[in-house]
Amino acid sequence: MTGSSLTLAEARAFHADATVTDLHADTAKLMDKVGFDIAARHPRPMPDQVNYVGHVDLPRLKDGGVAAQFFGFWTVPYPERGCRRAVETQLDALDRAMVANPDKLVWALTPADIALAKAAGKIAALGGIEGGQALESDVGSVERFARRGVRYIGLLHFSANALGSPAKGRGADASQGLTPFGRDVVREMNRCGVIVDLAHINRKGFFEALALSTQAPMVTHTGVLGVHDHWRNIDDEQLRAVADKGGCVGIIFARRFLGGASIDAVVDHLLHIVNVAGEDVPALGSDFDGFVVPPTGLEDVAALPNLTVALSRRGVSPRVLRKILGDNPMRVLGAVEPTAWKAARPRA
Ligand SMILES: [Zn+2]
Numbered sequence: 107m108t109g110s111s112l113t114l115a116e117a118r119a120f121h122a123d124a125t126v127t128d129l130h131a132d133t134a135k136l137m138d139k140v141g142f143d144i145a146a147r148h149p150r151p152m153p154d155q156v157n158y159v160g161h162v163d164l165p166r167l168k169d170g171g172v173a174a175q176f177f178g179f180w181t182v183p184y185p186e187r188g189c190r191r192a193v194e195t196q197l198d199a200l201d202r203a204m205v206a207n208p209d210k211l212v213w214a215l216t217p218a219d220i221a222l223a224k225a226a227g228k229i230a231a232l233g234g235i236e237g238g239q240a241l242e243s244d245v246g247s248v249e250r251f252a253r254r255g256v257r258y259i260g261l262l263h264f265s266a267n268a269l270g271s272p273a274k275g276r277g278a279d280a281s282q283g284l285t286p287f288g289r290d291v292v293r294e295m296n297r298c299g300v301i302v303d304l305a306h307i308n309r310k311g312f313f314e315a316l317a318l319s320t321q322a323p324m325v326t327h328t329g330v331l332g333v334h335d336h337w338r339n340i341d342d343e344q345l346r347a348v349a350d351k352g353g354c355v356g357i358i359f360a361r362r363f364l365g366g367a368s369i370d371a372v373v374d375h376l377l378h379i380v381n382v383a384g385e386d387v388p389a390l391g392s393d394f395d396g397f398v399v400p401p402t403g404l405e406d407v408a409a410l411p412n413l414t415v416a417l418s419r420r421g422v423s424p425r426v427l428r429k430i431l432g433d434n435p436m437r438v439l440g441a442v443e444p445t446a447w448k449a450a451r452p453r454a
Pocket of ligand 1: 305306
């Protein structure tokens with residue numbers, strides 16, 4: 107990779123032209139549970155202050171030059187009953203925000219939707235579920251959520267569920283792969299055009315889901331073991347397997363998984379993916395508002411151009427920058443057609 111480094115102003119101009127996409131932020135839970143107003147500008151968390159939430163709102167998404175923001179809908183899995191509803195109330199909260207701010211925020215499923223939103227000066231909102239407990243052991247839930255526009259489902263979160271076992275957390279078992287129900291869910295996701303998200307799943311389930319799925323996967327928010335040894339991170343074999351399936355991997359902005367507090371820790375993880383699995387795999391998966399402490403210089407979504415500057419300083423060319431910032435997830439979104447969503451809207 108070659109390229110001269112960008113100034114901050116040049117990085118902002120680059121974002122205006124690129125399709126900057128973040129694969130995971132938990133903001134919808136705050137909107138649902140504490141009435142967080144995504145349309146209002148909230149103060150930027152101070153550098154090195156502990157700030158677990160409050161990283162994302164519409165004015166700061168604009169400042170960050172973001173085109174598309176995936177919102178992750180997470181649930182507390184004990185009891186499992188109620189998880190489906192908990193996802194629906196987060197979807198409802200986003201819907202209300204879109205109704206209240208029709209000129210600023212719009213639901214999107216495809217690269218074409220995102221391009222239209224960007225051209226209209228709106229933030230494209232996409233939805234993903236974190237943890238298959240939201241299905242409440244009913245494979246029909248996949249289609250139900252797909253029809254509401256959910257684009258990905260993360261099979262596991264922090265606890266064992268009816269689908270399989272997490273990398274760590276309650277009920278974690280490294281020898282447990284996908285359950286028969288978990289296999290049914292992956293097949294149903296393929297049928298409905300819902301992307302399989304392999305963040306949080308254990309290694310055995312990861313490879314089983316990859317082998318079973320006929321479609322390109324995402325690992326929406328993770329670090330890589332090749333840079334920092336942590337249970338939440340994935341190894342080089344996993345990265346290559348995602349590459350072989352045409353998928354992408356979003357790097358998380360959480361110090362504990364990155365193994366560093368500087369913005370260059372994020373660059374290290376992204377470049378490791380490029381080196382091991384190729385330039386078509388890395389993406390951004392901040393996990394903003396997900397109880398993460400982001401690195402210095404990436405305190406909130408408005409600071410994203412700093413990451414573009416840091417990447418360019420490390421020799422990442424504009425061509426590869428464009429892929430990392432958004433073209434890689436756009437490729438996966440384009441490859442996995444939202445068939446159940448489209449079938450529910452025959453005239454669209
Ligand atoms: Zn997560």
